[in-house]
Amino acid sequence: MQTFLMLAILLSLVASLILLLVFHDMKIDNRKWHMNIAIFVFLFLLVNALAYSYEAERGKPAYFQMPDVSLWIWWCIVGVIDGLLIWEGFWLHRTRKEKIRQNSIKEAMNVLPIGICYFTEDGYVKLCNEQMYRLFQTIAHRDLQKQEELKEALCLCERYGVSRINNKEIYLFPDGKAWSYRENEVTDRKGKAYTEAIFLDITKKYEEKINLTKQTEQLKEIAKELRYLSDNVLILTREREVLAAKTKLHDQMGAGLTAIRQSLTQENADDKEAVRLFRHAVNAIWNDNQYPLEEGDFERFLQDAKTLGVEVVCVGDLSESEELASICILAMRECLTNGVCHAGATELSIKMQNENHQYSICITNNGAAPDKEIVPKGGLYNISRHVFDYGGEMRIQSFPYFALTITFQEERA
Structure with missing residues (x-):
């Protein structure tokens, strides 16, 4: 019975030692730690006491004599201790699944889709996940040991088919994935500083x-084509309106010829108005034949106005920007044809000025005032679109x- 008791105590002693080592690794609270130390010491002393008692029974000298207690009591004590150790074993098994350990942190980092690594102040790897190791292996074809190796590999990444995009911290790997790299300074609870290096998948x-x-x-190409078509529509509209105005002059010329014929066949006929209309039409045709084909757009506009019998009073200069000057000339032509066809204008006033960091142009005529509020459509609408495209503003005054x-x-001009 004493031999079996010693064997049971030895097994309990081994179990207690294992629990002590595990508790130390898991950093269990001090109460359980001290309790298990006390159990280990008690079992160690008990097994030694039984050994000395066994030697004394065989007639050998013993330095320690067991108390005169029944072995069943010692069996009960050892049984209670074994039950306590078994309970702690089950508790420890359940706690190990729930408690965060160093291995748990490492396993969690390996699951992350990002590449992450922490370097000490000396530049050595403190903690690194598998994704970071794989990425560094692709960049440098070796294992990561120090922060300087990572920086050097990023500078020379093109050696192994990794390209840097637009001189930014974005790297395109051979497998087609794009990774963004960044570094941060972090500190732990004790105030120790680490460098955090992260690769983020931004594919x-x-x-x-x-x-x-x-x-x-x-879309830029489509917008360019649409602008070209719109410009053509605007040009065609302008030419159609100019043609209408010229047709009106030809009609006036015909009316003048008819009036002159009637004045020649009738006595005391007033032929002054007929001669005026005829002369006006002839001058318009002559001006049209003098069209300056090799001149600029503004000179052609002035010639068209002269052909239509409209005097242009211009104050100021066109913008030095070709785009804005072209828009202004389009607006002049639109106002010219509209003024002749709809208001019977014979004079067009144009005022251009560049002051207060703004370039502006104002166009008026001496024709009849509009009957109602003018709503931009047709040529005026196309001009407004051009103006807005270049960051400008267009206003239409209808009255008086x-x-x-x-x-x-x-700055746009």
Whole structure:
């Protein structure tokens, strides 16, 4: 019985030692730690006392004599201790699943889709996940040991097919994935500083950006074509209105010829009005034949106005910007044809000025005032679109007289 008791105590002693080591690794609270130390010491002393008692029974000298207690009492004590150790074993098994340990942190980091690594102040790896090791292996074809190796590999990443995008911390790997790299300074609870290096997978955003760039280029081409078509529509509209005005002059010429014929066949006929209309039409045709084909757009506009019998009073100079000057000339032509066809204008006033960081042009005529509020459509609408495209502002005044005002900021002009 004593031999079996010693064997049971030895097994309990081994179990207690294992629990002590596990508690130390898991950093269990001090109460359980001290309790298990006391159990271990008690079992160690008990097994030694039984050994000395066993030697004394065999007639050998013993330095320690067991108290005269029944072995069943010692069996009960050891049984209670074993039950306590078994309970602690089950509690420890359940706690190990729930408690965060160093291995748990390492396993959690390996699950992360990002590459992350922590370097000490000396630049050595403190904690690194598998994704970071794989990325560094692709960049440098060796294992990561120090922070300097990572920086050097990023500078020379093109050696192994990894390209840096637009000189930013974005790297395109051979497998087609794009990773963004960044570094942060972090400290632990004790105030010790570490460098955090992170690779973030931005492949989806990178592909979306490429697709968006392609779509933007396509939209620019479409917008360019639409602007070209719109300009052609505007030119055709202007030419149609100029043609209508010239047709009106030809009609006046015909009316003048008819009036002159009637004055020749009738006595005391007033032929002054007929001669005036005829002379006006002949001058218009002559001016049209003198069209300056090799001159600029503004000179051609002045010639068209002269052909239509409209005097242009111009104050100020055109903008030095070709785009804005072209828009202003389009507005002049539109006001010219509208003034002749709808208001019977014979004079067009144009005032251009560049002051207070703004370039503006105001166009009026001496024709009849509009019957109702003018709503931009046709040529005026196309001009407004051009003005807005260049960051300008267009205002139309209908009463008490017509006035078109266009304003551009100086930095755009």
